[in-house]
Amino acid sequence: MGPLISYDIISQNSNFLFAFLIGIGFGFVLEASGFSSSRKLAGVFYGYDTVVLKVFFTAAITGMIGLLFLSLFNWINLDLVYIKPTFLYSTIAGGIIMGAGFIIGGFCPGTSFCAASIGKIDAMFFIGGMLVGVLIFAEAFPLLEDFYYAKNLGIPTLSEKLGLKDGVVVLGIIIVAMGMFWAGEWAEKKFPREEY
Amino acid sequence: MKPRTILAIVFITLGLVMAAIPQNTTHPYKLTPEQLLEQVNSGIQYFSPDQIADMIIKEDPSFLLIDVRSLDEYEEFHLPGAVNIPLPDLLSDEWKPYLNQDVRHNIFYSNSTVKANEAWMITLQLGYKNNYVLQGGLNYWVETIMNPEAPEATNPNEEIAKYNFRKGAGMKLGGAATVTEESNAQPLPSLPKIAPQTNKKRVQGGC
Numbered sequence: 001m002g003p004l005i006s007y008d009i010i011s012q013n014s015n016f017l018f019a020f021l022i023g024i025g026f027g028f029v030l031e032a033s034g035f036s037s038s039r040k041l042a043g044v045f046y047g048y049d050t051v052v053l054k055v056f057f058t059a060a061i062t063g064m065i066g067l068l069f070l071s072l073f074n075w076i077n078l079d080l081v082y083i084k085p086t087f088l089y090s091t092i093a094g095g096i097i098m099g100a101g102f103i104i105g106g107f108c109p110g111t112s113f114c115a116a117s118i119g120k121i122d123a124m125f126f127i128g129g130m131l132v133g134v135l136i137f138a139e140a141f142p143l144l145e146d147f148y149y150a151k152n153l154g155i156p157t158l159s160e161k162l163g164l165k166d167g168v169v170v171l172g173i174i175i176v177a178m179g180m181f182w183a184g185e186w187a188e189k190k191f192p193r194e195e196y
Numbered sequence: 197m198k199p200r201t202i203l204a205i206v207f208i209t210l211g212l213v214m215a216a217i218p219q220n221t222t223h224p225y226k227l228t229p230e231q232l233l234e235q236v237n238s239g240i241q242y243f244s245p246d247q248i249a250d251m252i253i254k255e256d257p258s259f260l261l262i263d264v265r266s267l268d269e270y271e272e273f274h275l276p277g278a279v280n281i282p283l284p285d286l287l288s289d290e291w292k293p294y295l296n297q298d299v300r301h302n303i304f305y306s307n308s309t310v311k312a313n314e315a316w317m318i319t320l321q322l323g324y325k326n327n328y329v330l331q332g333g334l335n336y337w338v339e340t341i342m343n344p345e346a347p348e349a350t351n352p353n354e355e356i357a358k359y360n361f362r363k364g365a366g367m368k369l370g371g372a373a374t375v376t377e378e379s380n381a382q383p384l385p386s387l388p389k390i391a392p393q394t395n396k397k398r399v400q401g402g403c
Contacts, residue, residue: 065210072217165219171211178204 027114036115038106038122045103047191050184057177064170088151105129227321241316242331243303245340246358249365252276259301260294261330264315275305275337276369283311286318296324305330305337341366 010018033055034040043049070076102108105126107115112130115123141148159169227235235241251259252275261278263270270280281291283306295302296319304312304327312329319327330337344362347355 061207065207065214068214069210165215167211167214167217167219171208171215174207174211178208181200181204 026110027117030111030114031118035111036118036120036123038115038120041108041111042103042106043193044184046193047187048193050188053184054181057180061170061174061177064173068166068170083155083157085155086153087149088153090148090150093147232317232320235320241313241320241327241329243301243328244331245337246361246365248275248303248330248337249341249362249369253365253368258299259303262294262302262304262315264304264306264311269307273334275334278305281315283315286315295319295327296322298325300326302327303330304328306333307335308333341369 030036034051035055040049041052044052067076067078067081071078098108105112105122107123107126109130112123112126116127137144158164158173159166162169164172248259248261250256252261261275263274263278263280264283264286265280266282267280270278270282274280279294281294285291286295302319304315306312309329309332312333316327316329332340341362344359344366347359349356
């Protein structure tokens with residue numbers, strides 16, 4: 001609901017309401033597509049189930065095409081879309097921690113809540129661990145602060161870095177995504193698992 | 197054909213279309229005529245001469261006076277601390293960091309309010325924040341601050357207090373402002389510390 005708040009069309013509080021409703025929809029679809037199964041989620045690392053890769057990349061290219069077309073018709077102002085600034089070192093460290101947690105725990109943060117809501121006990125432990133991690137990070141923040149803010153790259157985009165038009169980068173990413181889907185399907189055939 | 201094949205074809209087709217059409221570099225207008233009219237009607241862009249005089253005397257760092265008249269007129273007379281951005285130069289890159297920022301109040305002034313309001317409207321339409329206009333312009337400034345008219349003794353106390361303030365302000369500012377004997381090359385004030393990034397607040401989000 002980003003642009004609507006920027007233009008003060010809806011208030012911050014109504015935004016929370018919309019976020020709540022969208023969140024319920026998101027959780028429902030996650031659960032319905034089997035994302036509350038940690039075996040399914042971990043499958044992407046072992047190659048026997050790449051549905052995670054396929055779903056998230058499909059979401060990314062759908063969102064990308066949608067935003068670009070809407071901006072082309074002047075329906076959305078891309079300047080108002082929030083892009084998280086990139087702090088290179090903490091992004092790399094965070095990615096490693098997140099990936100390791102994903103393999104070990106079998107959930108990513110969102111899906112762990114999804115699985116806990118249908119009563120999965122491992123997901124509840126996962127959430128507990130996440131909260132402990134948050135607490136440790138918050139308490140240790142003064143020590144980590146320099147590292148956390150190191151190497152601020154601002155908000156680099158692929159099209160700026162490559163010096164290409166947004167549209168060309170979009171086409172490139174779509175082709176890369178299709179290649180990954182194909183590789184994922186290939187891996188599923190190569191490393192099949194009967195029961196998981 | 198499998199649904200996934202169809203989907204793949206759709207995606208690639210859309211990508212090809214996207215790659216083929218030129219990048220949209222136009223920016224939609226920030227305000228509709230109705231919104232602009234509302235702003236103009238409400239008159240919120242105005243700072244009164246009394247407010248400005250008070251801020252100059254207190255050396256309030258949170259505002260910057262911008263003289264939008266020509267350089268000659270600026271050199272002849274300008275308000276203390278004002279910088280000169282002649283209206284034709286308003287859009288030059290040199291001045292953008294001064295105009296498009298989120299830290300200081302910029303107050304445009306000209307002899308009347310016409311040029312200042314023009315500058316204000318342009319910056320407003322560009323989506324810049326914190327730009328204002330000196331009410332009545334320099335003419336009204338001279339009338340109220342430099343040569344305030346003494347109210348009659350029967351006036352309410354507020355009027356008399358206002359007059360006393362104006363007289364005091366005029367004496368303080370008059371000496372320095374009417375005769376600008378110090379060098380005309382006014383040093384530029386420092387830029388606001390926080391660099392301007394966007395026209396509107398971006399809303400944070402995450403997964």
